[in-house]
Amino acid sequence: MGGFDASAYGRAIADVYDEMVEHLPTGPAVERVVRLAEGGPILEFGIGTGRLALPLAARGLAVSGIDASPDMVAVLRGKPGGDRIPVTIGDFSEVRAEGRFALVLLAFNTVFALPSQDAQVRCFHNAAAHLRPGGRFVIEAWVPDPTAFHDRTSLRLLSLSDDEVVVEAARLSPAEQFMHTTRLRMTPDGLRLLPANHRYAWPCELDLMARLAGMRREHRWADWSGAPFTDDSRAHVSVYRLLES
Template identity: 65%
Template structure:
Protein backbone atom coordinates (compact mmCIF):
# COMPACT_ATOMS: atom_id res chain seq x y z
CA UNK A 1 0.00 0.00 0.00
CA UNK A 2 1.40 3.41 -0.95
CA UNK A 3 1.91 5.79 1.94
CA UNK A 4 2.46 9.55 1.94
CA UNK A 5 3.76 10.62 5.35
CA UNK A 6 3.02 14.27 4.57
CA UNK A 7 -0.66 13.84 3.63
CA UNK A 8 -2.23 14.18 7.08
CA UNK A 9 -0.49 17.46 7.82
CA UNK A 10 -1.62 19.03 4.57
CA UNK A 11 -5.22 18.69 5.73
CA UNK A 12 -4.90 19.48 9.42
CA UNK A 13 -1.84 21.65 10.10
CA UNK A 14 -3.72 24.93 9.74
CA UNK A 15 -6.29 24.01 12.40
CA UNK A 16 -4.48 21.31 14.38
CA UNK A 17 -3.74 23.39 17.48
CA UNK A 18 -7.24 24.82 17.83
CA UNK A 19 -8.88 21.46 17.06
CA UNK A 20 -7.02 19.69 19.86
CA UNK A 21 -6.54 22.58 22.29
CA UNK A 22 -8.87 20.82 24.75
CA UNK A 23 -6.34 17.99 25.21
CA UNK A 24 -4.11 19.27 28.00
CA UNK A 25 -0.63 17.69 27.74
CA UNK A 26 0.37 18.21 31.39
CA UNK A 27 0.06 14.59 32.56
CA UNK A 28 1.83 13.29 29.44
CA UNK A 29 4.68 15.76 29.80
CA UNK A 30 5.09 14.91 33.48
CA UNK A 31 5.22 11.17 32.74
CA UNK A 32 7.58 11.54 29.77
CA UNK A 33 9.97 13.76 31.68
CA UNK A 34 10.12 11.16 34.45
CA UNK A 35 10.75 8.33 31.98
CA UNK A 36 13.49 10.31 30.20
CA UNK A 37 15.23 10.93 33.55
CA UNK A 38 17.11 13.90 32.14
CA UNK A 39 18.20 12.13 28.96
CA UNK A 40 17.57 13.19 25.35
CA UNK A 41 14.15 12.58 23.80
CA UNK A 42 13.12 11.85 20.22
CA UNK A 43 9.45 12.17 19.29
CA UNK A 44 8.07 10.37 16.25
CA UNK A 45 5.22 12.35 14.68
CA UNK A 46 6.13 15.47 16.62
CA UNK A 47 3.46 17.60 14.89
CA UNK A 48 3.35 21.22 16.00
CA UNK A 49 5.12 20.50 19.28
CA UNK A 50 2.25 19.75 21.66
CA UNK A 51 4.58 17.54 23.76
CA UNK A 52 8.02 18.48 22.44
CA UNK A 53 7.90 22.16 23.40
CA UNK A 54 6.83 21.61 27.04
CA UNK A 55 9.61 19.02 27.34
CA UNK A 56 12.11 21.56 26.01
CA UNK A 57 10.77 24.05 28.55
CA UNK A 58 11.67 21.52 31.25
CA UNK A 59 15.28 21.61 30.12
CA UNK A 60 15.30 18.36 28.10
CA UNK A 61 17.03 17.98 24.74
CA UNK A 62 14.32 17.07 22.22
CA UNK A 63 14.51 15.98 18.59
CA UNK A 64 11.63 15.09 16.32
CA UNK A 65 10.64 13.33 13.10
CA UNK A 66 7.57 14.64 11.31
CA UNK A 67 6.15 13.75 7.90
CA UNK A 68 4.49 17.10 7.25
CA UNK A 69 6.47 20.26 6.39
CA UNK A 70 3.36 22.26 7.28
CA UNK A 71 3.32 20.81 10.81
CA UNK A 72 7.05 21.55 11.18
CA UNK A 73 6.44 25.15 10.11
CA UNK A 74 3.80 25.42 12.83
CA UNK A 75 6.26 24.15 15.43
CA UNK A 76 9.03 26.49 14.26
CA UNK A 77 6.71 29.49 14.54
CA UNK A 78 6.21 28.91 18.28
CA UNK A 79 8.45 30.13 21.11
CA UNK A 80 11.17 27.54 21.61
CA UNK A 81 10.47 25.87 18.28
CA UNK A 82 14.02 26.39 17.04
CA UNK A 83 15.33 24.34 19.98
CA UNK A 84 13.88 21.10 18.55
CA UNK A 85 16.17 19.39 16.05
CA UNK A 86 13.86 18.20 13.26
CA UNK A 87 13.86 15.77 10.36
CA UNK A 88 11.04 15.66 7.81
CA UNK A 89 10.17 12.13 6.74
CA UNK A 90 8.42 8.86 7.51
CA UNK A 91 9.10 8.04 11.18
CA UNK A 92 9.06 4.32 10.40
CA UNK A 93 12.22 4.82 8.34
CA UNK A 94 13.85 8.19 9.02
CA UNK A 95 16.87 8.21 11.34
CA UNK A 96 17.95 11.02 13.64
CA UNK A 97 21.62 11.08 14.65
CA UNK A 98 22.60 10.06 18.16
CA UNK A 99 21.15 7.82 20.87
CA UNK A 100 18.17 8.72 23.01
CA UNK A 101 16.93 7.86 26.47
CA UNK A 102 13.32 8.03 25.27
CA UNK A 103 11.46 7.72 21.98
CA UNK A 104 7.83 8.89 22.04
CA UNK A 105 4.97 7.99 19.69
CA UNK A 106 1.87 9.59 21.18
CA UNK A 107 -1.75 10.35 20.32
CA UNK A 108 -2.53 7.12 18.40
CA UNK A 109 0.02 8.00 15.72
CA UNK A 110 1.28 4.41 15.43
CA UNK A 111 -2.03 3.72 13.65
CA UNK A 112 -1.27 6.35 10.99
CA UNK A 113 1.15 3.89 9.40
CA UNK A 114 -0.53 1.98 6.56
CA UNK A 115 0.05 -1.68 7.47
CA UNK A 116 1.60 -4.12 9.92
CA UNK A 117 4.94 -4.17 8.10
CA UNK A 118 5.31 -0.41 8.48
CA UNK A 119 4.39 -0.61 12.16
CA UNK A 120 6.99 -3.33 12.76
CA UNK A 121 9.53 -1.15 10.94
CA UNK A 122 8.59 1.74 13.22
CA UNK A 123 9.28 -0.32 16.33
CA UNK A 124 12.66 -1.35 14.89
CA UNK A 125 13.44 2.27 14.05
CA UNK A 126 12.55 3.29 17.60
CA UNK A 127 14.85 0.60 19.02
CA UNK A 128 17.66 1.80 16.73
CA UNK A 129 17.32 5.30 18.23
CA UNK A 130 17.53 4.10 21.84
CA UNK A 131 20.63 3.85 23.96
CA UNK A 132 20.93 0.67 26.06
CA UNK A 133 18.21 0.76 28.70
CA UNK A 134 16.26 3.40 26.75
CA UNK A 135 12.47 3.40 26.49
CA UNK A 136 9.91 3.58 23.70
CA UNK A 137 6.51 4.96 24.75
CA UNK A 138 3.38 4.38 22.65
CA UNK A 139 0.00 6.00 23.37
CA UNK A 140 -2.93 4.43 21.50
CA UNK A 141 -6.58 3.52 21.72
CA UNK A 142 -7.78 -0.04 22.17
CA UNK A 143 -9.62 -1.24 19.02
CA UNK A 144 -13.38 -1.59 19.46
CA UNK A 145 -14.94 -3.14 16.34
CA UNK A 146 -18.17 -3.61 18.31
CA UNK A 147 -18.72 0.14 18.19
CA UNK A 148 -19.46 -0.14 14.45
CA UNK A 149 -22.90 -0.92 13.03
CA UNK A 150 -23.05 -2.34 9.50
CA UNK A 151 -19.41 -1.39 9.13
CA UNK A 152 -19.85 2.29 10.00
CA UNK A 153 -19.70 4.56 13.04
CA UNK A 154 -20.39 8.16 13.90
CA UNK A 155 -19.25 9.55 17.24
CA UNK A 156 -18.89 12.96 18.84
CA UNK A 157 -15.28 13.75 19.77
CA UNK A 158 -15.91 17.18 21.29
CA UNK A 159 -19.02 19.29 21.73
CA UNK A 160 -18.41 22.86 22.87
CA UNK A 161 -19.94 26.31 22.42
CA UNK A 162 -17.36 27.38 19.87
CA UNK A 163 -16.90 24.13 17.90
CA UNK A 164 -18.19 20.60 17.40
CA UNK A 165 -15.89 17.77 16.32
CA UNK A 166 -17.38 14.54 14.94
CA UNK A 167 -15.65 11.42 13.63
CA UNK A 168 -17.14 9.39 10.77
CA UNK A 169 -15.54 5.98 10.17
CA UNK A 170 -15.83 2.86 8.04
CA UNK A 171 -14.37 -0.41 9.30
CA UNK A 172 -12.34 -2.82 7.15
CA UNK A 173 -11.73 -5.68 9.58
CA UNK A 174 -9.98 -8.01 7.14
CA UNK A 175 -7.09 -5.54 6.99
CA UNK A 176 -7.57 -4.00 10.45
CA UNK A 177 -8.14 -0.63 8.81
CA UNK A 178 -10.48 2.29 9.40
CA UNK A 179 -11.30 4.92 6.81
CA UNK A 180 -11.98 7.99 8.92
CA UNK A 181 -12.72 11.67 8.55
CA UNK A 182 -13.21 14.09 11.40
CA UNK A 183 -15.68 16.89 10.67
CA UNK A 184 -15.12 20.17 12.50
CA UNK A 185 -18.00 22.64 12.69
CA UNK A 186 -17.21 26.15 13.93
CA UNK A 187 -18.16 29.77 13.24
CA UNK A 188 -15.40 29.74 10.61
CA UNK A 189 -17.22 27.01 8.69
CA UNK A 190 -16.90 23.27 8.13
CA UNK A 191 -13.51 21.56 7.92
CA UNK A 192 -12.86 17.95 6.85
CA UNK A 193 -9.87 16.27 8.53
CA UNK A 194 -9.20 12.80 7.04
CA UNK A 195 -6.96 10.46 9.04
CA UNK A 196 -7.03 6.78 8.17
CA UNK A 197 -5.85 4.11 10.61
CA UNK A 198 -4.36 0.64 10.57
CA UNK A 199 -5.31 -0.42 14.09
CA UNK A 200 -3.59 -3.03 16.26
CA UNK A 201 -4.41 -4.58 19.62
CA UNK A 202 -2.07 -4.02 22.58
CA UNK A 203 -0.81 -7.62 22.43
CA UNK A 204 0.09 -7.13 18.77
CA UNK A 205 2.13 -4.05 19.66
CA UNK A 206 3.87 -6.10 22.36
CA UNK A 207 4.91 -8.62 19.71
CA UNK A 208 6.23 -5.83 17.49
CA UNK A 209 8.35 -4.69 20.40
CA UNK A 210 9.68 -8.23 20.88
CA UNK A 211 10.60 -8.40 17.19
CA UNK A 212 12.54 -5.15 17.65
CA UNK A 213 14.43 -6.49 20.66
CA UNK A 214 12.43 -4.64 23.34
CA UNK A 215 10.29 -5.82 26.24
CA UNK A 216 7.23 -4.24 27.76
CA UNK A 217 7.99 -2.53 31.04
CA UNK A 218 4.65 -0.83 31.81
CA UNK A 219 1.12 -0.53 30.49
CA UNK A 220 -1.24 2.06 31.95
CA UNK A 221 -4.70 3.24 31.02
CA UNK A 222 -3.53 6.82 30.71
CA UNK A 223 -0.62 9.15 31.40
CA UNK A 224 -1.47 9.39 35.10
CA UNK A 225 -0.63 5.70 35.53
CA UNK A 226 -4.10 4.32 36.20
CA UNK A 227 -4.11 0.50 35.89
CA UNK A 228 -4.93 -0.97 32.50
CA UNK A 229 -8.03 -3.18 32.81
CA UNK A 230 -10.57 -5.04 30.68
CA UNK A 231 -12.59 -1.82 30.47
CA UNK A 232 -9.72 0.45 29.38
CA UNK A 233 -10.32 2.14 26.03
CA UNK A 234 -6.81 3.61 25.74
CA UNK A 235 -3.33 2.64 26.82
CA UNK A 236 0.14 4.05 27.38
CA UNK A 237 2.69 1.28 26.86
CA UNK A 238 6.38 1.54 27.74
CA UNK A 239 8.91 -0.75 26.04
CA UNK A 240 12.54 -0.96 27.06
CA UNK A 241 15.71 -1.82 25.20
CA UNK A 242 17.87 -4.14 27.31
CA UNK A 243 21.06 -2.91 28.93
CA UNK A 244 24.27 -4.22 27.41
CA UNK A 245 25.37 -7.56 28.99
Protein backbone atom coordinates in the same frame (compact mmCIF):
# COMPACT_ATOMS: atom_id res chain seq x y z
CA MET B 1 1.47 0.44 0.64
CA GLY B 2 1.17 2.09 -2.77
CA GLY B 3 0.16 5.73 -2.75
CA PHE B 4 0.78 6.24 0.97
CA ASP B 5 1.59 9.90 1.67
CA ALA B 6 2.77 10.43 5.25
CA SER B 7 2.52 14.21 4.87
CA ALA B 8 -1.19 14.22 3.92
CA TYR B 9 -2.56 14.32 7.49
CA GLY B 10 -0.53 17.39 8.40
CA ARG B 11 -1.34 19.18 5.16
CA ALA B 12 -5.08 18.93 5.92
CA ILE B 13 -4.97 19.86 9.61
CA ALA B 14 -1.85 21.92 10.46
CA ASP B 15 -3.57 25.34 10.71
CA VAL B 16 -6.27 24.11 13.14
CA TYR B 17 -4.41 21.24 14.88
CA ASP B 18 -3.58 23.11 18.09
CA GLU B 19 -7.19 24.26 18.57
CA MET B 20 -8.38 20.68 18.10
CA VAL B 21 -6.08 19.14 20.73
CA GLU B 22 -6.63 21.66 23.52
CA HIS B 23 -8.64 19.05 25.48
CA LEU B 24 -5.80 16.47 25.52
CA PRO B 25 -4.05 15.68 28.84
CA THR B 26 -0.79 17.34 27.83
CA GLY B 27 0.32 18.20 31.39
CA PRO B 28 0.13 14.62 32.75
CA ALA B 29 1.80 13.30 29.56
CA VAL B 30 4.72 15.69 29.99
CA GLU B 31 5.10 14.78 33.69
CA ARG B 32 5.15 11.07 32.90
CA VAL B 33 7.64 11.42 30.04
CA VAL B 34 9.95 13.60 32.16
CA ARG B 35 10.07 10.84 34.79
CA LEU B 36 10.62 8.06 32.25
CA ALA B 37 13.33 9.96 30.36
CA GLU B 38 15.56 10.20 33.46
CA GLY B 39 17.32 13.28 32.12
CA GLY B 40 16.93 12.54 28.40
CA PRO B 41 17.63 13.12 25.57
CA ILE B 42 14.26 12.49 23.90
CA LEU B 43 13.31 11.83 20.28
CA GLU B 44 9.64 12.29 19.35
CA PHE B 45 8.32 10.41 16.32
CA GLY B 46 5.57 12.59 14.78
CA ILE B 47 6.60 15.70 16.73
CA GLY B 48 3.95 17.76 14.94
CA THR B 49 3.40 21.29 16.23
CA GLY B 50 5.35 20.60 19.44
CA ARG B 51 2.40 20.09 21.81
CA LEU B 52 4.57 17.74 23.90
CA ALA B 53 8.06 18.62 22.66
CA LEU B 54 7.99 22.29 23.66
CA PRO B 55 6.95 21.73 27.30
CA LEU B 56 9.46 18.87 27.52
CA ALA B 57 12.21 21.18 26.25
CA ALA B 58 11.05 23.84 28.73
CA ARG B 59 11.73 21.28 31.48
CA GLY B 60 15.39 21.29 30.43
CA LEU B 61 15.39 18.10 28.35
CA ALA B 62 17.10 17.91 24.96
CA VAL B 63 14.31 17.07 22.48
CA SER B 64 14.57 16.17 18.79
CA GLY B 65 11.86 15.13 16.39
CA ILE B 66 10.95 13.40 13.17
CA ASP B 67 7.88 14.39 11.18
CA ALA B 68 6.71 13.84 7.62
CA SER B 69 4.73 17.08 7.46
CA PRO B 70 6.50 20.36 6.66
CA ASP B 71 3.17 22.10 7.43
CA MET B 72 3.05 20.79 11.01
CA VAL B 73 6.73 21.58 11.56
CA ALA B 74 6.20 25.12 10.22
CA VAL B 75 3.66 25.68 13.04
CA LEU B 76 6.22 24.35 15.56
CA ARG B 77 8.88 26.69 14.14
CA GLY B 78 6.57 29.67 14.64
CA LYS B 79 6.30 29.13 18.41
CA PRO B 80 8.74 30.43 21.04
CA GLY B 81 11.62 27.93 21.24
CA GLY B 82 10.32 26.00 18.23
CA ASP B 83 13.28 26.98 16.08
CA ARG B 84 15.73 25.39 18.55
CA ILE B 85 14.36 21.84 18.27
CA PRO B 86 16.18 19.71 15.67
CA VAL B 87 13.60 18.10 13.37
CA THR B 88 14.26 15.60 10.59
CA ILE B 89 11.62 15.67 7.87
CA GLY B 90 10.69 12.13 6.81
CA ASP B 91 8.81 8.95 7.66
CA PHE B 92 9.54 7.85 11.23
CA SER B 93 9.36 4.20 10.25
CA GLU B 94 12.44 4.69 8.09
CA VAL B 95 14.38 7.90 8.51
CA ARG B 96 17.29 8.31 10.97
CA ALA B 97 17.78 11.28 13.26
CA GLU B 98 21.20 12.11 14.60
CA GLY B 99 22.02 10.78 18.05
CA ARG B 100 21.10 8.06 20.55
CA PHE B 101 18.28 8.74 22.95
CA ALA B 102 17.13 7.78 26.43
CA LEU B 103 13.53 7.78 25.25
CA VAL B 104 11.64 7.68 21.95
CA LEU B 105 8.06 8.97 22.18
CA LEU B 106 5.17 8.12 19.83
CA ALA B 107 2.05 9.75 21.25
CA PHE B 108 -1.61 10.28 20.41
CA ASN B 109 -2.30 7.12 18.36
CA THR B 110 0.22 8.10 15.71
CA VAL B 111 1.59 4.54 15.43
CA PHE B 112 -1.72 3.74 13.70
CA ALA B 113 -1.03 6.38 11.04
CA LEU B 114 1.44 3.90 9.56
CA PRO B 115 -0.50 2.06 6.86
CA SER B 116 0.50 -1.58 7.41
CA GLN B 117 1.82 -4.08 9.93
CA ASP B 118 5.13 -4.10 8.03
CA ALA B 119 5.46 -0.33 8.44
CA GLN B 120 4.65 -0.58 12.15
CA VAL B 121 7.23 -3.35 12.64
CA ARG B 122 9.79 -1.14 10.84
CA CYS B 123 8.83 1.71 13.18
CA PHE B 124 9.61 -0.39 16.27
CA HIS B 125 12.97 -1.35 14.76
CA ASN B 126 13.66 2.31 13.98
CA ALA B 127 12.80 3.30 17.56
CA ALA B 128 15.19 0.62 18.87
CA ALA B 129 17.92 1.86 16.52
CA HIS B 130 17.66 5.33 18.10
CA LEU B 131 17.77 4.12 21.72
CA ARG B 132 20.67 3.73 24.07
CA PRO B 133 20.82 0.28 25.71
CA GLY B 134 18.09 0.25 28.37
CA GLY B 135 16.34 3.20 26.69
CA ARG B 136 12.56 3.45 26.56
CA PHE B 137 10.04 3.51 23.70
CA VAL B 138 6.77 5.08 24.91
CA ILE B 139 3.57 4.65 22.91
CA GLU B 140 0.12 6.14 23.52
CA ALA B 141 -2.69 4.52 21.53
CA TRP B 142 -6.34 3.60 21.67
CA VAL B 143 -7.61 0.06 22.16
CA PRO B 144 -9.64 -1.12 19.15
CA ASP B 145 -13.34 -1.58 19.87
CA PRO B 146 -15.19 -3.19 16.93
CA THR B 147 -18.36 -3.29 19.08
CA ALA B 148 -18.63 0.49 18.70
CA PHE B 149 -19.47 -0.03 15.01
CA HIS B 150 -22.81 -0.87 13.45
CA ASP B 151 -22.57 -2.46 9.99
CA ARG B 152 -18.86 -1.58 10.22
CA THR B 153 -19.61 2.15 10.29
CA SER B 154 -19.91 4.71 13.07
CA LEU B 155 -20.78 8.36 13.51
CA ARG B 156 -19.65 9.96 16.79
CA LEU B 157 -20.06 13.38 18.28
CA LEU B 158 -16.59 14.34 19.53
CA SER B 159 -17.22 17.85 20.79
CA LEU B 160 -20.01 20.37 20.97
CA SER B 161 -19.98 24.04 21.93
CA ASP B 162 -21.72 27.23 20.80
CA ASP B 163 -19.15 27.87 18.07
CA GLU B 164 -17.75 24.43 17.22
CA VAL B 165 -19.10 20.95 16.52
CA VAL B 166 -16.79 18.04 15.67
CA VAL B 167 -18.21 14.77 14.37
CA GLU B 168 -16.23 11.70 13.29
CA ALA B 169 -17.44 9.37 10.54
CA ALA B 170 -15.62 6.04 10.50
CA ARG B 171 -15.62 2.83 8.48
CA LEU B 172 -14.00 -0.34 9.75
CA SER B 173 -12.28 -3.01 7.66
CA PRO B 174 -11.68 -5.80 10.23
CA ALA B 175 -9.93 -8.07 7.72
CA GLU B 176 -7.26 -5.41 7.19
CA GLN B 177 -7.41 -4.00 10.75
CA PHE B 178 -8.02 -0.66 9.11
CA MET B 179 -10.25 2.22 10.14
CA HIS B 180 -10.95 5.01 7.65
CA THR B 181 -12.06 8.20 9.39
CA THR B 182 -12.97 11.71 8.40
CA ARG B 183 -13.64 14.33 11.05
CA LEU B 184 -16.09 17.07 10.17
CA ARG B 185 -15.34 20.30 11.99
CA MET B 186 -18.11 22.90 11.80
CA THR B 187 -17.40 26.45 12.96
CA PRO B 188 -18.79 29.88 11.98
CA ASP B 189 -16.01 29.88 9.31
CA GLY B 190 -17.55 26.84 7.62
CA LEU B 191 -17.03 23.10 7.32
CA ARG B 192 -13.63 21.40 7.26
CA LEU B 193 -13.04 17.75 6.36
CA LEU B 194 -10.10 16.24 8.24
CA PRO B 195 -9.25 12.73 7.02
CA ALA B 196 -7.12 10.37 9.11
CA ASN B 197 -6.69 6.65 8.52
CA HIS B 198 -5.60 4.09 11.08
CA ARG B 199 -4.06 0.66 10.65
CA TYR B 200 -5.03 -0.33 14.17
CA ALA B 201 -3.47 -3.00 16.38
CA TRP B 202 -4.33 -4.52 19.74
CA PRO B 203 -1.88 -3.85 22.57
CA CYS B 204 -0.58 -7.44 22.45
CA GLU B 205 0.33 -7.02 18.76
CA LEU B 206 2.37 -3.96 19.67
CA ASP B 207 4.08 -6.01 22.42
CA LEU B 208 5.08 -8.56 19.79
CA MET B 209 6.45 -5.83 17.51
CA ALA B 210 8.54 -4.63 20.45
CA ARG B 211 9.92 -8.14 20.98
CA LEU B 212 10.84 -8.39 17.29
CA ALA B 213 12.85 -5.19 17.75
CA GLY B 214 14.68 -6.40 20.87
CA MET B 215 12.50 -4.59 23.42
CA ARG B 216 10.35 -5.80 26.33
CA ARG B 217 7.30 -4.18 27.92
CA GLU B 218 8.05 -2.47 31.20
CA HIS B 219 4.68 -0.78 31.91
CA ARG B 220 1.18 -0.51 30.54
CA TRP B 221 -1.20 2.07 31.97
CA ALA B 222 -4.68 3.19 30.92
CA ASP B 223 -3.53 6.82 30.72
CA TRP B 224 -0.64 9.17 31.41
CA SER B 225 -1.54 9.46 35.10
CA GLY B 226 -0.68 5.76 35.54
CA ALA B 227 -4.23 4.44 36.06
CA PRO B 228 -4.30 0.61 35.89
CA PHE B 229 -4.96 -0.91 32.46
CA THR B 230 -8.12 -3.06 32.75
CA ASP B 231 -10.73 -4.91 30.68
CA ASP B 232 -12.57 -1.59 30.27
CA SER B 233 -9.60 0.55 29.21
CA ARG B 234 -10.14 2.23 25.87
CA ALA B 235 -6.56 3.50 25.55
CA HIS B 236 -3.10 2.65 26.79
CA VAL B 237 0.28 4.14 27.48
CA SER B 238 2.86 1.40 26.98
CA VAL B 239 6.54 1.58 27.84
CA TYR B 240 9.07 -0.74 26.19
CA ARG B 241 12.75 -1.02 27.11
CA LEU B 242 15.57 -1.88 24.78
CA LEU B 243 17.37 -4.90 26.19
CA GLU B 244 20.94 -4.26 27.34
CA SER B 245 23.18 -6.45 25.16
